Amino acid sequence: MRNIHKPSIQTEGVCTPEIEDVSVGPPNLPPGASVEKNNFFDRFRAAPFSIQLCILLMLLMALTAVFAPYVAPFDPNQTSMLERNDPPSWMGGQSGHLLGTDQLGRDVLSRCIYSLRVSVGIALLGVIIGCMIGVVAGILSGLLGGWTDRAIMMIVDFQLSVPFMLIVLVGIAVFGTSIMVLILLVGTAHWETYARLTRGQVLTVREYQFVEAAVALGATNWRIAKRHILPNIASPIIVLLTLNFPSILLLESSLSFLGIGVQPPTASLGRMVGEGRDYMMSAWWLVISPASFIVLLTLCIQLIGDWLRDVIDVRLT
């Protein structure tokens, strides 16, 4: 199990008196609660410089990915046999490609931009799918207990005992290689870690007295799960989410590298690294460029996730 921060309910006296509203607050504002004084922009300004930088970089990358056709200087699939493995223009490249060209003479920068779209899209959807399946399974498991718990945990153990690559290979053999199939497969890659984490957290939180108080007030299980348990287990899940995102990104990359992920000529970051590997000695930019994108992305997300955990925790604000 990874090192996950548990909600330390008993933490006391670490606050400043002028505490602000929380973002985890339910959408329907309760009586007496003030409307959020502290919106995202205020939060952003209060964040450390590194986080601001990360957020800006993420925004930039997201915009680039969304508007790829307008941003990319070249057609990513336009080959040119005369400009093969041309170095970046600032390294003495002849054809004026900012990050050079690959073994087929395609513009590396444009391919990276389009890859961002594919890779981040797959990883994002995959993480969301995995998180949703896992959290729902974990809450059901922890709250209902009994045979529901045993059944869900059996599936979890099953998944943990089978190499995931095998599951993916079977999945691809059965359903073929399309982006949709890839997203679904990648999404089911780590749901069991969410399920286990969530279950453990639910088992802890449901023993707290405020849950008993809610029962005493006549709250339904649904309400307790939604209002009391979910907000109190949110921060470790968010941390797991941000830890997971890079590994899903890399999973997609490795699948593409093996040739069972994204199919050519569509570019993905992992696929570019894989293809560029053969030319690493002569044309390093083929590997370094997409690899830098991967590093930058994963680093930003991890840092933002860490920051988010602190912000979401009311008691640490």
Added chain:
Amino acid sequence: MTVEHLVEMEDLRTWFSARSGLLGASNKQTVKAVDGVTMSIRNGEVLGLVGESGSGKTTLGRSILRLVEPTSGQVTFNGRAILGMKKSEMRSLRREMQIIFQDPGGSLDPRMSVGEIIAEGLQVHGMGTRKEQRDRVAELLRLVDLEPDYAVRYPHEFSGGQRQRIGVARALAPKPTFVVADEPVSALDVSVKAQIINLLTDLKSRLGLTILFISHDLAVVQHISDRVAVMYLGHIMEIAGTREFFNSPMHPYTLALMESIPMPDPRTRRPFKILEGDIPSPINPPSGCVFRTRCEEATAECASIVPGLKQVAQDHAVACIRR
């Protein structure tokens, strides 16, 4: 509708099964936390329930509210049998019976503002519009001597005493008629303790509450209760009106408890010995009278006869074969 006895317990038993051993079922044991309690709480009174740690007093309080499921017996609330009641029916009945917890920190959801915490009961039972709920929260905060502005703050910003007031406000929000106060002052320091007790006394008379006040502190119980019941190993040993109880305690266990009240004058002679040892395990309670292992007056007979509560005076019952 008013009834004389708001809450009645009849032969109430709450047993927990504790399994041990490598293969689970091999060693099934039963913890008899509450074992045959028959008692009633009168409308509008404060019944103090005392006993040492492990006597089952907290379990009894929770059993009455069905926060733990009793094993057998019956609890009647306002003339309605609540054990065996459907879940939805029970949920709506919970509006009328509330609980104040011992740990004022752990019983407040750290993710919710004070306003949300207090309003939860109102929301659960659909009491009033959003605006009315907000007004009610302000009213409740004033009722427990807190500022209405505190509604937007979070529990960790408050001191222990203030948190306990929030807990009280939450319990009172749906206008209950019966409140179980489970050691509400045990975690507080002395001056704050007095404030909370005065608050409870005040609220009781203003709102006409019926309270089961669970405590291990006889001095506190004497101050707040109309009647006092003593519990030991899941059994009620003695129950009497407060004055009667403190003037002429009867049960050997009660006498021993009285001895444990600290005296301001160190030269005062004590006629009885202080209780020694620990309360026996509720997994394997002594036969006959459960107190006989620590009782100074125990005889051979005590091991075979389970004493029932018997009336010894007006409003005074004792479970001891020697009285």
